[in-house]
Amino acid sequence: MKSTPILLQTQNLRTACANCSVLELCLPIGLNDSEVSRLDTLIPQRVKVKKGASLYRTADPLRSLYAVRTGFFKTCIVSLDGREQVTGFQMAGEMLGLDAISAEQHACHAVALEDSEVCPIHFHQLERLASQIPSLQHNLNKIMSREIVRDHSMLLQMGNMNADERLAAFVLNLSARMSTRGYSSRSFVLRMRREEIGSYLGLRLETVCRSIAQLRKLGLVHISARNVDILDMPQLKMFIAGCHRHGPE
Structure with a gap:
């Protein structure tokens, strides 16, 4: 470093x-x-x-x-x-x-x-x-709890999702956080490098690149350099839920 x-x-x-x-x-x-x-x-x-x-x-x-x-x-x-x-x-x-x-x-x-x-x-x-x-103590407790929930969500991704789903979930998480701050939920810029995304998601760099190409091929997300455009939000959410693997109930 x-x-x-x-x-x-x-x-x-x-x-x-x-x-x-x-x-x-x-x-x-x-x-x-x-x-x-x-x-x-x-x-x-x-x-x-x-x-x-x-x-x-x-x-x-x-x-x-x-x-x-x-x-x-x-x-x-x-x-x-x-x-x-x-x-x-x-x-x-x-x-x-x-x-x-x-x-x-x-x-x-x-x-x-x-x-x-x-x-x-x-x-x-x-x-x-x-x-x-x-109320300040309550807020501090909520912030710490939010970190625990985020860790649990990450463990779920690592354990139950394939590479494409992990990347899709990562993009959707950023989208929600951007929206909360008043920014576009569909178009935003990645501040991190692909290698850093891979490290966070437990994926090799080449796997991240393949997943980016796959999400674009499916018409869900287009990532060019660090620019992200979510093309189909409802289908992206269904993709993360595994509907592409299991089909509708």
């Missing part, structure tokens, strides 16, 4: 959670103005992370959780011989750093896939504030 560029911290910049474009997807959801202001005091300044830079690395001590404000990240585990296993992709409104809570040190790397910006939230201060604001 490339060396870590220096993180660029914005100077003299108050975070202002209340004015954030991804407020409805992040920790402050459902908090009143006073509670949002108290949470805002835990975020002294946003941090810019250049493309290719690590926000944190394996075994770094737990200091903060990081709310992604803009940009895109991957989390990955790097073996002793340098091989990388991608464990997830995070976008605006999602949280990084939850992997460090149990052991108080990070279990993976978090790397920016494009120039990004995060809001660091000091974890132990967040714990204290959450004990005073039940």
Whole structure:
């Protein structure tokens, strides 16, 4: 993995959670103005992370959780011989750093896939504030639960889906997350390389390329370079459900 560029911290910049474009997807959801202001005091300044830079690395001590404000990240585990296993992709409104809570040190790397910006939230201060604001504790629990559900969904894909279905499910997942953020659910740009998609889905690069060609041949998804166009959303969902293998009930 490339060396870590220096993180660029914005100077003299108050975070202002209340004015954030991804407020409805992040920790402050459902908090009143006073509670949002108290949470805002835990975020002294946003941090810019250049493309290719690590926000944190394996075994770094737990200091903060990081709310992604803009940009895109991957989390990955790097073996002793340098091989990388991608464990997830995070976008605006999602949280990084939850992997460090149990052991108080990070279990993976978090790397920016494009120039990004995060809001660091000091974890132990967040714990204290959450004990005073039940709705904040509830939101934190929901975020952690969402990560568990995402892991379970990934295990289901790995165990029960063939290569074409895994790629289709990956595209559909990105589509839903884009739609939640107000972007097109049918046309979007991949921030990750095909090799990274393959690592995440447990597929070789050549298998990913074959599956891309197969989904295009079936008239479901067209992927050119990093541009994705979903051609038939209903059929794509049926394809993931295995209807192409099992037929209608």
